[in-house]
Amino acid sequence: MTPHNEAGRGDYAATVLLPGDPQRAEWMAETFLEAPRCVNRRRQALGFTGLFRGKPVSIQSTGIGVSSFLIYAHELLDFHGVRTLIRTGTCGALTAAVKLRSLVISQAVRGESAESGQVFGLYGADAGPDPELVSQALARAAEIGIEHQAGLTICSDIFYHPKGRDRFAEAQAQGALAVDMETSALYRIAAHFGARALSMLTVVDNVVTGEQTDYSERQALFTDMARLALDVAIES
Ligand SMILES: O=P(O)(O)O[C@H]1O[C@H](CO)[C@@H](O)[C@H]1O
């Protein structure tokens, strides 16, 4: 047991999928895992462990933003000895070429600005995804026909920003595909603990075109991402 998680030692598998939204965690566990068991309900940050094709996998929700994410990730890595973290998040596309409902695989991440997404300067700056997990995800996505793009993403601490979408101009000029609010923290804390990490993100809105998905379609929307993450999880 840890301050934010009631699970005991041994309740988590070595590989954990990390959606932000607890409802996504529950849907993924109930839809894809055999014999899913809820291992954490504290603060409704739902966590589950079950089997996927006979292999143990866990799914833990992490809330919104770097501060919340780091609490769950830290306790998984430090207390539960988790070795591989795969974020199954959502993002906003930063270019019209990245389609709504497709998948973005974060091959590198930057903060939105010098201040934002920098994990408070606590960890090394250059952490990225595990190259083997990236290769596995790209190969599997191509094999099963999931529409996806891989590249630079940015990580923001702010969802509602007074500058609106203008704040993304620099990131867009650098070729960033999408924005989320946790990937920077994921790559940095995984590197700190010597663990492996990958962030895959379903596009739920497009900052350029203004298109948005509706929350009501979101569970079906996550089928591709959940399948891909679970395939990578059991290969890893
Ligand atoms: O849907 P999740 O995984 O929470 O991810 C995205 O959605 C939240 C903002 O709506 C942020 O957490 C952002 O990173």
Ligand SMILES: O=c1cc[nH]c(=O)[nH]1
């Ligand atoms: O961080 C996020 C997540 C989804 N959509 C956005 O615009 N930003």
